[in-house]
Each structure stands twice: as C-alpha cells, then as structure tokens.
Amino acid sequence: MPLKLRLKKRLLTRMFLTSLSIIALVGFGLAWMVNILHAQNSYNEETAKLIAEIPQVAAELREHDLIPDTSEWLEENNKQARYIIASCDEKFKQVWTSSLAVDRGLFDTCERFNEIRNESPPYYLTMADDRGYFVYLLAVEIAGEHYNLLVMKDAAKLEQEYSKFSKRTYIRLTMVLALALVLLISAAYWGMRPLVRMQNELQSINQGKTKSLSEGYPVELEGVTQALNQMLxxxxxxxxxxxxxxxxxxxxxxxxxxxxxxxxxxxxxxxxxxxxxxxxxxxxxxxxxxxxxxxxxxxxxxxxxxxxxxxxxxxxxxxxxxxxxxxxxxxxxxxxxxxxxxxxxxxxxxxxxxxxxxxxxxxxxxxxxxxxxxxxxxxxxxxxxxxxxxxxxxxxxxxxxxxxxxxxxxxxxxxxxxxxxxxxxxxxxxxxxxxxxxxxxxxxxxxxx
Structure with a gap:
C-alpha cells in the first residue's frame, strides 16, 4: 500500500504565501513602472539635448541647401556634426535623408515611424541595417519653414545603460523583499503570540489549574475569548x-x-x-x-x-x-x-x-x-x-x-x-x-x- 504524506494545514504558511505574493506583485509592478519611467525620462533628456543641438542639425540641413543661407543665427554654429536624420512631410513621407542615414541605407524611416508614432515614447525601431534605433521627433520651424525631423540614435549604448539600471532596480527590489520577509516572519510570530497564549491557557483549564481565560487579549480576539469564557x-x-x-x-x-x-x-x-x-x-x-x-x-x-x-x-x-x-x-x-x-x-x-x-x-x-x-x-x-x-x-x-x-x-x-x-x-x-x-x-x- 503506497504511503501518502499529507501535510498539515498551517495558518502561518497561508499568511506567508499570501503576503509574499502581494509584496512580490506590488514590488515587481513598481520596478516595472520605475524602468518605464526611467526609459521615458532618458528619452526626454535626449530630446532636450537634441533641441539644444538644433543649430547643429540646421547646419547639416543648410549644407544640403534645405534652408536659406541668410540665417544669421547659424553663423555661430560652425561645428560640423553628422546626424542620422530623415525629413518627413505632413503625411510622414520621407522627403530627405541625411548622408549618414544614406550610408546605412535608411530610406524608409518616416514610413516606419508613422506606424508607431501614436504610441507612448520612447520610440524604438529596428531598421533595414538590422540595428536598433531610438527615434526622436523634432517638429521645428527654421527660417519660417516647418520641418518634421526624425533624428535617430543607435540604441546599443542606451540599451546597455537601461540594462544596468534595470539590474540595479531588481537587485534593490530583492533586498527589499528579503527585508520584507524578515519583517513578515517577525510580525507573524508576534501576531500569533496571543493564540499561543490562548492555547496554553486552554491547556491549563483542561488540566484544572484555571477556570477561565485571562484578560488583556488584542481587540480582534476579545470576542473569541469572551465566547470561550461564556462556554466554559x-x-x-x-x-x-x-x-x-x-x-x-x-x-x-x-x-x-x-x-x-x-x-x-x-x-x-x-x-x-x-x-x-x-x-x-x-x-x-x-x-x-x-x-x-x-x-x-x-x-x-x-x-x-x-x-x-x-x-x-x-x-x-x-x-x-x-x-x-x-x-x-x-x-x-x-x-x-x-x-x-x-x-x-x-x-x-x-x-x-x-x-x-x-x-x-x-x-x-x-x-x-x-x-x-x-x-x-x-x-x-x-x-x-x-x-x-x-x-x-x-x-x-x-x-x-x-x-x-x-x-x-x-x-x-x-x-x-x-x-x-x-x-x-x-x-x-x-x-x-x-x-x-x-x-x-x-x-x-x-x-x-
């Protein structure tokens, strides 16, 4: 006859499992939200940097005769920097591609971005060169002309930074969960002490040493102790x-x-x-x-x-x-x-x-x-x-x-x-x-x- 091992039901086990599940669910949910907020914050910071670099972007546009050469504010921005840029019309058709984007064969950036532009940033695209890019939309007016510019940056470095941040977040979460487990065990045994005391007093009553349960129990157990005393x-x-x-x-x-x-x-x-x-x-x-x-x-x-x-x-x-x-x-x-x-x-x-x-x-x-x-x-x-x-x-x-x-x-x-x-x-x-x-x-x- 096979021997079946049947575990006893324990109130503490139920409390631990339920509480840990709730803490883990809330903790990982918060970590997920923190990571998303971090990514959005990084995206916003990078967007702010690009806005600050608009004159340099404009210099590259001027180099390709896309804006007038009479803009005095461009005189101070002689630094030549190459960007992966695509210029789109109002319907997000690609009308111009920067030389660096041409070198990488990125001729359908606007069309791909149009598919995801209604989503929440950061915008991420895998392009024709099998690389991942974060895409930044700059809607600007330069010299009286409106431009929808898509500036792309290689996602490898940003993803590495994001991965490090996520790792640190989950390590901290694990430490918090470990501390929560210790506090939970302490709270559980502290909370169960009145029940242990009740068990000892009931044993004393069964042995004839006392006649009723003592006072001083927590409010949640007063109804139980009063009912037991009445029954006794x-x-x-x-x-x-x-x-x-x-x-x-x-x-x-x-x-x-x-x-x-x-x-x-x-x-x-x-x-x-x-x-x-x-x-x-x-x-x-x-x-x-x-x-x-x-x-x-x-x-x-x-x-x-x-x-x-x-x-x-x-x-x-x-x-x-x-x-x-x-x-x-x-x-x-x-x-x-x-x-x-x-x-x-x-x-x-x-x-x-x-x-x-x-x-x-x-x-x-x-x-x-x-x-x-x-x-x-x-x-x-x-x-x-x-x-x-x-x-x-x-x-x-x-x-x-x-x-x-x-x-x-x-x-x-x-x-x-x-x-x-x-x-x-x-x-x-x-x-x-x-x-x-x-x-x-x-x-x-x-x-x-």
Missing part, C-alpha cells in the same frame, strides 16, 4: 448542576428510604397496607428521579412555568414523616386551603416542603405547623414552624449554603436548606429564618405571583 462558564454551571442534582436526589431519596424502613417495621400494618405504603414511596422516588434529571438538563429556570395544588403534596409527606418519627408523637397542624395553588413546578414544591417539613419533624419537641396563603402584598407565602431549639441569628444566613449545618449532632450533609434557597431564588423569591411563636424556628418562603 456554561459547561462549569452544567457540571455543577449535575453534581448538585445528584446530591439533591440522594438527599431526597434518603428520607423516602427511611420511610420505607419505618413502614416495614410498623407491625400495625397488614401486608396489603404495607405494600400500598411502600409503593406510594416508590412512586414518589420515581417522581423525584425524573424531576432531578430534568432539572439537571434544563436548570431551575426551565421548571417553573406551572401551578400545583399544595395539599396533595403536603399530606403524603406528613404521613411519611409520621411513620419515620412516630416515637415523637408529633402534633401536626396544617393551615392550607384545599384550592390553594403553588406558583411553580410540583417537583419544586415537593423539594421545598419535603426538606422544611423533614427538618421540622426531626428537630421539634412535639409540634409542627405549616401555613400557606397569599399575604397582603399579593405574594405567595409558605411558612413551616416547629417548637424545637430554633436557629441562632448568626447562623441563619450561613445554613443556606451547601454543606453548612446548624445541628452538627444529628446526621446530615447540609444540603436541604441550600436546595430550598436555590429553588426560591430561581422564582425571584426570598427564604427567611425567624423565631416562631411556637418558640422554635420559622422558615418563611415568599414568592411573587
């Missing part, structure tokens, strides 16, 4: 929610299992009645499991858009607690109207009443009272009271935290009241702890309707 917070919150749900489920099932043990130990019940009571507790356990799993998936905000009758929840809980704490002979008082509704989910109501009533039955001396009503402000109010030792004032806020317990002598994990406080907070309500007229603790829940 949501993941952490979901994980905490699952853990809390499992702890709450274990705490809730503990009371039901205690009730099952109490039912099986109750000799006053026959087998059928005992089985019915046990099945009732198992049914409540099933409801609790479904409720906690749903809460773990959605959070408490997704569970509160319901209304639940209170008495059908409170009465079975009271019967269960009577079985568990039957040796206390608790006097239970319930002041709840049969039609009164709890403004929330049945599972939440079972958690609230189950935890608060279980605490009251466990810590009371002999009396427990539960009251539910709408107070004068229109809020739903649920109160659970007992005649036990109560809660010291400095502990009333602390025991609403997970793992904190007021009574360290009796068994427990300190979860129940924290669960109640979380549920009440999710409804925008308050859970307060006061002293009861029964001389014990009074747990009061107020929820907006």
């Amino acid at each position: 917070q949501q993941s952490s919150a979901q994980q905490q929610r699952y853990q809390n749900a499992m702890n709450d489920l274990a705490h809730s099932l503990k009371t039901r299992l205690a009730a099952v043990h109490a039912i099986t130990d109750d000799s006053s019940l026959n087998k059928q009645a005992s089985d019915e009571k046990i099945m009732e507790q198992i049914s409540q356990m099933d409801q609790l499991v479904k409720y906690q799993l749903k809460r773990a998936m959605l959070g408490r905000q997704g569970l509160k858009h319901e209304k639940t009758l209170i008495l059908p929840v409170v009465e079975p809980l009271a019967q269960m607690l009577f079985k568990i704490y039957r040796e206390k002979q608790v006097q239970f008082e319930c002041k709840i109207a049969s039609e009164l509704l709890f403004p929330g989910n049945k599972g939440d109501l079972m958690e609230l009443c189950g935890n608060l009533m279980e605490n009251a039955f466990r810590l009371c001396i002999s009396r427990v009272r539960i009251t539910a009503q709408h107070n004068e402000r229109g809020e739903f109010e649920l109160t659970v009271e007992d005649d036990g030792p109560g809660v010291e004032e400095n502990l009333r806020q602390k025991i609403l935290q997970r793992g904190v317990r007021a009574d360290t002598q009796s068994p427990g994990q300190g979860i129940g009241l924290a669960v109640c406080d979380e549920i009440v907070s999710s409804y925008g309500g308050t859970l307060s702890i006061d002293e009861s007229p029964l001389e014990g603790a009074c747990f009061r829940i107020r929820l907006p309707v």
Whole structure:
C-alpha cells in the first residue's frame, strides 16, 4: 500500500504565501513602472539635448541647401556634426535623408515611424541595417519653414545603460523583499503570540489549574475569548448542576428510604397496607428521579412555568414523616386551603416542603405547623414552624449554603436548606429564618405571583 504524506494545514504558511505574493506583485509592478519611467525620462533628456543641438542639425540641413543661407543665427554654429536624420512631410513621407542615414541605407524611416508614432515614447525601431534605433521627433520651424525631423540614435549604448539600471532596480527590489520577509516572519510570530497564549491557557483549564481565560487579549480576539469564557462558564454551571442534582436526589431519596424502613417495621400494618405504603414511596422516588434529571438538563429556570395544588403534596409527606418519627408523637397542624395553588413546578414544591417539613419533624419537641396563603402584598407565602431549639441569628444566613449545618449532632450533609434557597431564588423569591411563636424556628418562603 503506497504511503501518502499529507501535510498539515498551517495558518502561518497561508499568511506567508499570501503576503509574499502581494509584496512580490506590488514590488515587481513598481520596478516595472520605475524602468518605464526611467526609459521615458532618458528619452526626454535626449530630446532636450537634441533641441539644444538644433543649430547643429540646421547646419547639416543648410549644407544640403534645405534652408536659406541668410540665417544669421547659424553663423555661430560652425561645428560640423553628422546626424542620422530623415525629413518627413505632413503625411510622414520621407522627403530627405541625411548622408549618414544614406550610408546605412535608411530610406524608409518616416514610413516606419508613422506606424508607431501614436504610441507612448520612447520610440524604438529596428531598421533595414538590422540595428536598433531610438527615434526622436523634432517638429521645428527654421527660417519660417516647418520641418518634421526624425533624428535617430543607435540604441546599443542606451540599451546597455537601461540594462544596468534595470539590474540595479531588481537587485534593490530583492533586498527589499528579503527585508520584507524578515519583517513578515517577525510580525507573524508576534501576531500569533496571543493564540499561543490562548492555547496554553486552554491547556491549563483542561488540566484544572484555571477556570477561565485571562484578560488583556488584542481587540480582534476579545470576542473569541469572551465566547470561550461564556462556554466554559456554561459547561462549569452544567457540571455543577449535575453534581448538585445528584446530591439533591440522594438527599431526597434518603428520607423516602427511611420511610420505607419505618413502614416495614410498623407491625400495625397488614401486608396489603404495607405494600400500598411502600409503593406510594416508590412512586414518589420515581417522581423525584425524573424531576432531578430534568432539572439537571434544563436548570431551575426551565421548571417553573406551572401551578400545583399544595395539599396533595403536603399530606403524603406528613404521613411519611409520621411513620419515620412516630416515637415523637408529633402534633401536626396544617393551615392550607384545599384550592390553594403553588406558583411553580410540583417537583419544586415537593423539594421545598419535603426538606422544611423533614427538618421540622426531626428537630421539634412535639409540634409542627405549616401555613400557606397569599399575604397582603399579593405574594405567595409558605411558612413551616416547629417548637424545637430554633436557629441562632448568626447562623441563619450561613445554613443556606451547601454543606453548612446548624445541628452538627444529628446526621446530615447540609444540603436541604441550600436546595430550598436555590429553588426560591430561581422564582425571584426570598427564604427567611425567624423565631416562631411556637418558640422554635420559622422558615418563611415568599414568592411573587
């Protein structure tokens, strides 16, 4: 089987190739333009020189009787210089050829120039003698006569100079590209440093050393880091929610299992009645499991858009607690109207009443009272009271935290009241702890309707 080598995609490689391509394209384009401008500048300079040499050109024209001999301004230009010249009429037909041009056999200069005269200078022609010439057009008036003169110069020397200039230009361009490459590599690695830092911080988060990305990232990455931090917070919150749900489920099932043990130990019940009571507790356990799993998936905000009758929840809980704490002979008082509704989910109501009533039955001396009503402000109010030792004032806020317990002598994990406080907070309500007229603790829940 042939082994295929597949290169990994690298962001830096893409950046380098794209940036270098752009720099090279722009650089060579500029070099090309510089060379063209240089050639045009050289052509213009040579044209200016020829304009300065017009008297010498005119001297050669006078030598061939093409201009009058009476021009006084020619007297000072006695230097005889031979030029490769062709004189053209208005339609660029060659009407005269200088002796040097005749020697080289250049009799069709005007016609060839007419083919390229609409192009941009410099004008370059390869003539009949197989040599290259730069052609300079001089439209002049001498002694009242109009002349279209084409002055040609051998291109070999000019081409050599142009070649040297182009070589120097491209050498400088190569140096600039090399410097640009160094700066590009530096800029790329400098620009990628925040991503390397992000990678290291994400590894630290994965190893449990930190919980979120730090601040101070460039503006372009702030949106990414904020989104990642939000995702990490949501993941952490979901994980905490699952853990809390499992702890709450274990705490809730503990009371039901205690009730099952109490039912099986109750000799006053026959087998059928005992089985019915046990099945009732198992049914409540099933409801609790479904409720906690749903809460773990959605959070408490997704569970509160319901209304639940209170008495059908409170009465079975009271019967269960009577079985568990039957040796206390608790006097239970319930002041709840049969039609009164709890403004929330049945599972939440079972958690609230189950935890608060279980605490009251466990810590009371002999009396427990539960009251539910709408107070004068229109809020739903649920109160659970007992005649036990109560809660010291400095502990009333602390025991609403997970793992904190007021009574360290009796068994427990300190979860129940924290669960109640979380549920009440999710409804925008308050859970307060006061002293009861029964001389014990009074747990009061107020929820907006």
